[in-house]
Amino acid sequence: MTQSHRSGLAMAIASGSSERRALAGAAEWIAGELKADNVAILLPSPTGGLELRAYHPSSSSIEHLVLGRGVGLVGYVAETGETVSIQHGLSNDPRHVIVPVLDDSGHESAIAAPLRIGGPHAGVLMIRRRKEWPEAPSLEGYVNALADDLSCALSVYRTAFEAGSQSNVAATLAELADTVSGAPYLEEILDQLVQITARRFNYPVVTLRLLDSQREWLVLRATHAPDLSVPREPMIRIGESIAGRVAQLGKTEFVEDVLQSKDYIGHAGAIEHGVRSMVCVPLDVNGRISGVMSCYAGEVRQFPPEEIQAVEALAKQAAVSIEHGRLQARDTLLQEMHHRVKNNLQQVASLVRIELNRRGGKTTQESLSDTLARIEAIAAVHELLSRDDLDHVSLTSVANTLAAAQQQSLLPPGKSVNFHVKGGDVFVDTSRATQVALVINELIQNAVKHGFKVTDSGDVHVSIEAQSEIVGIWVSNNGDKLEPERLKDSLGIQIIEGLARALGGEFSLGEKLGWTVAHLKFPRTGRT
Amino acid sequence: MPLFKATLPNSVRVLTDPVPSVRSVSVGIWCHSGSAHESPGRAGIAHFAEHMVFKGTKSRSAMEIAEAIEGRGGVLNAFTDKLNTCYYVRCLGEDLENAFEILGDIFTACRLDEPDLETERKVILEEIRRSDDEPGDAVHDHHLESLWPDHPLGRPVLGTRSTVGDTSQSDMRGYVARSHTGHKTVVSVAGNADPDHVATLAEKALGSIAAGEPTHDPGPVSGTPGERYLNKDVEQVHFCIGGPGVGVHDPRLHTQMVLDNILGGGMSSRLFQEVREKLGLAYAIGTYSLSYPSGGCMTVYGGTSPETWPQVQEVVDCELARMAAEGPTEDEVARTKRMVSGNMALGLEAMNSRMLRSGRNELTFGREVTIDETLQKFGEVTRDGVHELARTLLDPASRRITAIGPA
Numbered sequence: 001m002t003q004s005h006r007s008g009l010a011m012a013i014a015s016g017s018s019e020r021r022a023l024a025g026a027a028e029w030i031a032g033e034l035k036a037d038n039v040a041i042l043l044p045s046p047t048g049g050l051e052l053r054a055y056h057p058s059s060s061s062i063e064h065l066v067l068g069r070g071v072g073l074v075g076y077v078a079e080t081g082e083t084v085s086i087q088h089g090l091s092n093d094p095r096h097v098i099v100p101v102l103d104d105s106g107h108e109s110a111i112a113a114p115l116r117i118g119g120p121h122a123g124v125l126m127i128r129r130r131k132e133w134p135e136a137p138s139l140e141g142y143v144n145a146l147a148d149d150l151s152c153a154l155s156v157y158r159t160a161f162e163a164g165s166q167s168n169v170a171a172t173l174a175e176l177a178d179t180v181s182g183a184p185y186l187e188e189i190l191d192q193l194v195q196i197t198a199r200r201f202n203y204p205v206v207t208l209r210l211l212d213s214q215r216e217w218l219v220l221r222a223t224h225a226p227d228l229s230v231p232r233e234p235m236i237r238i239g240e241s242i243a244g245r246v247a248q249l250g251k252t253e254f255v256e257d258v259l260q261s262k263d264y265i266g267h268a269g270a271i272e273h274g275v276r277s278m279v280c281v282p283l284d285v286n287g288r289i290s291g292v293m294s295c296y297a298g299e300v301r302q303f304p305p306e307e308i309q310a311v312e313a314l315a316k317q318a319a320v321s322i323e324h325g326r327l328q329a330r331d332t333l334l335q336e337m338h339h340r341v342k343n344n345l346q347q348v349a350s351l352v353r354i355e356l357n358r359r360g361g362k363t364t365q366e367s368l369s370d371t372l373a374r375i376e377a378i379a380a381v382h383e384l385l386s387r388d389d390l391d392h393v394s395l396t397s398v399a400n401t402l403a404a405a406q407q408q409s410l411l412p413p414g415k416s417v418n419f420h421v422k423g424g425d426v427f428v429d430t431s432r433a434t435q436v437a438l439v440i441n442e443l444i445q446n447a448v449k450h451g452f453k454v455t456d457s458g459d460v461h462v463s464i465e466a467q468s469e470i471v472g473i474w475v476s477n478n479g480d481k482l483e484p485e486r487l488k489d490s491l492g493i494q495i496i497e498g499l500a501r502a503l504g505g506e507f508s509l510g511e512k513l514g515w516t517v518a519h520l521k522f523p524r525t526g527r528t
Numbered sequence: 529m530p531l532f533k534a535t536l537p538n539s540v541r542v543l544t545d546p547v548p549s550v551r552s553v554s555v556g557i558w559c560h561s562g563s564a565h566e567s568p569g570r571a572g573i574a575h576f577a578e579h580m581v582f583k584g585t586k587s588r589s590a591m592e593i594a595e596a597i598e599g600r601g602g603v604l605n606a607f608t609d610k611l612n613t614c615y616y617v618r619c620l621g622e623d624l625e626n627a628f629e630i631l632g633d634i635f636t637a638c639r640l641d642e643p644d645l646e647t648e649r650k651v652i653l654e655e656i657r658r659s660d661d662e663p664g665d666a667v668h669d670h671h672l673e674s675l676w677p678d679h680p681l682g683r684p685v686l687g688t689r690s691t692v693g694d695t696s697q698s699d700m701r702g703y704v705a706r707s708h709t710g711h712k713t714v715v716s717v718a719g720n721a722d723p724d725h726v727a728t729l730a731e732k733a734l735g736s737i738a739a740g741e742p743t744h745d746p747g748p749v750s751g752t753p754g755e756r757y758l759n760k761d762v763e764q765v766h767f768c769i770g771g772p773g774v775g776v777h778d779p780r781l782h783t784q785m786v787l788d789n790i791l792g793g794g795m796s797s798r799l800f801q802e803v804r805e806k807l808g809l810a811y812a813i814g815t816y817s818l819s820y821p822s823g824g825c826m827t828v829y830g831g832t833s834p835e836t837w838p839q840v841q842e843v844v845d846c847e848l849a850r851m852a853a854e855g856p857t858e859d860e861v862a863r864t865k866r867m868v869s870g871n872m873a874l875g876l877e878a879m880n881s882r883m884l885r886s887g888r889n890e891l892t893f894g895r896e897v898t899i900d901e902t903l904q905k906f907g908e909v910t911r912d913g914v915h916e917l918a919r920t921l922l923d924p925a926s927r928r929i930t931a932i933g934p935a
Contacts (some may be wrong), residue, residue: 513544
C-alpha cells in the first residue's frame with residue numbers, strides 16, 4: 001500500500017464531522033479505489049451482532065440494520081477473523097445469505113476482511129462487484145491493509161474525539177459562567193446553555209427541559225438543533241421516557257441508540273435529526289432536581305466517562321444559575337405582588353359595591369354567590385401566578401381552572417353541561433391576567449346561567465387563540481336561545497364591557513347557527 | 529370554538545370548525561358515494577365521476593377551474609374511497625367565497641361531455657395499469673378482493689379495465705344526478721371562516737341541488753380465509769397477511785387501533801423489531817386496519833425476497849400467535865395509547881386534517897366526535913381488552929394470505 005493510498009483513506013475519514021460521516025467517506029473512497037459496486041462497513045453491535053454503519057452507494061433505505069451473530073458471509077468473517085475473497089458465484093457460496101435490505105441480488109464477487117478495532121469482536125469491511133473479479137485473491141493483501149488502516153484511523157478518530165471532549169470541559173465551564181452571569185432572563189440562560197454545550201461538544205442536538213410547578217411534567221424550554229421546525233415532545237411526564245426517569249431518579253442515563261430504545265418516545269424527531277446516541281443528565285442543586293439536559297450524538301457511539309462528567313458539571317452549573325435567576329425574579333415579583341394585592345382588594349371592593357348598587361331582582365344569596373365567583377376568579381390568577389412562570393400567566397390554564405370550578409358550583413341538579421376548553425398556550429403578563437380572568441369567569445357564568453335555564457343538557461366551549469399580538473376569547477353555548485334585550489342591562493355584561501374597555505379591547509355577543517357566542521378580543525400587551 | 533352545523537332546506541349538511549388564529553381555510557364537499565355503493569357492472573364509476581367533474585362546467589373550462597384556485601395560491605383536489613368522494617380546496621380565508629363558487633360549480637354544473645369522457649377513460653385506464661405495475665400497491669386491492677370476494681367493499685376503488693371501458697355518458701350523467709344530491713352531501717370547513725358566512729356561501733353554491741335519497745351502506749361483511757399467490761415478473765414478494773377486524777361502530781374500535789399499533793405501527797412495533805431489525809428479512813413491514821360500518825379487517829403487509837418469504841410467514845405467524853396467547857404488556861399498551869393520542873392531536877393542527885375529520889365523522893356517525901371523546905376512548909383501552917380482541921381476531925383459522933411475486 002502506497003503513501004498516497006494511506007493519505008487518501010485518512011483524508012476521507014478525517015473530513016467527516018462525525019464518526020458516521022467519516023465511515024461514509026471511507027466507504028466511498030474504497031469503492032472508488034477498488035472500482036467496486038458496493039462497499040459496506042459493519043461494526044460490532046452491543047447485542048453481539050454486526051451493525052451496518054456505512055454503505056456505498058448511500059441509501060436511505062438501510063439506515064438501521066443489525067445482522068445476527070454469525071449471519072452470512074460477514075458473520076463468518078467476524079467470527080473467524082479470516083479474510084474471504086470470492087471471484088465469482090457469490091450467491092452459490094454456502095456462507096452467503098440474502099439480506100433484502102442490503103440489495104443483495106445481482107452481486108457476483110466479493111472480498112470481506114475483518115476490522116480490528118479493539119474489543120472482543122471484529123467488524124467487517126465488505127466490498128462487492130456485480131461482475132466477476134478474477135484478481136480478487138491477489139487483492140486480499142491490499143484489502144487487509146485497507147481494513148487495518150481503516151481500523152487504525154477509526155481508533156485514532158475516537159481517541160481524538162475523546163481528548164477533544166476533555167480539553168473542552170474547562171473552557172466550556174468558563175464560557176458558561178461568563179455568559180449566564182451576564183444574562184438577566186431565564187430564557188436567555190437556557191438558550192445559551194444549549195448553544196454552548198452543542199458547540200463545544202459538537203452535538204447536533206441538545207434539549208433542555210424544566211420541571212413544571214406541580215413537578216409532574218418536564219416542559220421543553222430550549223433546543224439546539226439543525227432544524228428547529230422538527231417537532232419534539234413538548235411535555236414529558238415524570239417517570240416516563242428517558243428524560244422523565246432521569247428527572248425522577250436524579251441519575252444520568254446513557255442510551256446507546258435511541259432508535260432501538262423502547263423507552264425513548266421521540267423516534268420520529270430522532271430520525272428527522274439523524275441522531276442516535278444520547279446522554280441525559282439531571283439539573284440538580286443540592287438534591288433538588290429542576291430539569292434535565294439531553295445531548296445527542298449523530299452516530300451510535302459510547303460517551304466516555306470523562307465526557308459524561310463534563311456534561312454533568314455543565315448541568316450542575318446551569319442548575320445553580322437557573323435557581324439564582326428564579327430567586328432574583330421571585331424577589332422582584334414579591335414587590336410587585338404587594339402592589340397587585342392592593343389593586344386586587346380595591347377591585348374586590350369595587351365589585352361588591354357594584355353588586356350592592358345593582359342587585360335588581362336578585363336575592364342576597366344570589367348576589368353573594370355571584371360576588372364569590374368573581375373573587376374566586378381573581379384568586380385563580382393568584383394561584384397560577386404563584387406556581388407559573390412568575391411573569392406571565394397561561395390563559396388556557398386560567399380558563400381550565402375557572403371552567404372546572406364553575407362546573408362544580410354553578411350547575412343545578414338535573415342539568416348536564418359539558419365544558420370544553422381549547423387553545424394553545426396563550427400567555428399574558430400578570431398585570432392583565434386578573435382582568436381577563438374576570439371576563440372569562442363572567443362569560444362562563446353567563447353561558448351556564450342564561451344558556452341552560454330551560455335546556456337541560458348541552459355544551460359550553462371556551463376557545464382561546466392569539467394571532468400576532470391580538471388575543472381572542474370565545475365562549476359559546478348551545479343551550480337556550482339568546483335574548484339580547486334581557487342581557488343588555490345585566491350586571492355581568494356591564495362588568496365584561498368595562499373590563500374589555502380597560503384592556504383596550506372589544507366585546508360582542510351574538511347567535512350563530514344555534515350557538516350563543518360571546519367574543520372578547522384585546523391586545524396581548526398594554527397599560528392597565 | 530364548537531363545530532357549527534347548519535342544514536340547508538335540501539338536506540345538505542354544512543359544518544364549520546372556525547380557527548380564527550390561522551390565515552388559511554380548507555373546504556370540502558363530500559358525497560356519500562364510493563366504490564362500495566356501486567353495482568359490479570359499474571365498478572369504478574364513483575372514481576371516474578370524480579375525474580370528470582374537473583373537466584369543465586357549463587361556464588368554465590378545465591383550465592379556468594384550475595386557474596381560479598391555483599392562481600390565488602390555493603390547492604384544488606379530490607379523492608374517492610370505498611364510501612365517499614370528497615372535492616376540496618385549501619386557500620386563504622379571504623378567498624373562501626371563490627373556493628365555494630368553484631367547488632359549487634364543479635359539483636352542480638359539470639358538463640360530462642362525451643369527448644372529455646373518452647379522454648378521461650384513457651387516463652383512468654393508465655391509472656389502473658400503473659397500479660398493476662406496482663405490486664406493492666396492487667397487493668392490497670387483491671387482498672381485499674380475496675378476503676371479501678362477494679362484498680362491494682372487496683372491489684377496487686378504480687374499478688376494472690372492463691367496467692371503466694364500458695361506462696357510457698348516460699351512465700355517468702345518471703350517476704352524478706343521483707349522487708350529487710342533498711341527503712348525500714356534506715360540506716366541511718376548517719380554518720379562518722365565520723360559520724354564518726359559510727352557511728350563506730353553501731346555500732348559494734349547493735342550494736339548487738335536489739334533496740334526493742340518503743345513501744344506504746352495504747350489509748355486514750365477513751372474511752374468507754385462504755391463500756392466493758399471484759405470479760409476476762418482479763424481484764420481491766409483496767404480501768398481505770390478515771383476517772377480520774372490527775367495524776367502525778364496534779365499541780372495540782380503539783382497542784383495535786392500539787393492537788394494530790403494537791403489532792406493526794412503527795419502528796418500535798413487534799413486527800418491525802422482529803422481522804426487520806433483528807432478522808433483516810424485509811425493508812417494509814407493518815400493519816394497518818380498515819374499519820367500515822359493514823365491518824373491518826386487520827392486515828400485516830410487507831415485501832421480502834422469494835427465498836425468505838417462507839421464513840417471513842413463519843415469523844409473522846409466530847408473532848400473531850404470541851400476541852393471541854400472551855397479549856401485550858402493560859407498558860406496550862400505555863406507550864401505544866400515548867403515541868396514538870399524541871399523533872392524533874398533532875395531526876389536527878393542520879386545517880385539512882380538521883376538515884377531513886369533521887366531514888368523515890358526520891358521514892360515518894352523523895355527529896361530531898370531539899377529540900376529548902376520542903382521547904377518552906383511547907384512555908379506556910386496557911391490556912386485557914387488547915388481549916381479548918387479539919384472541920378473537922388473530923385466529924389462524926380465519927387467516928387470508930395474498931402475495932404477488934416471481935413464479
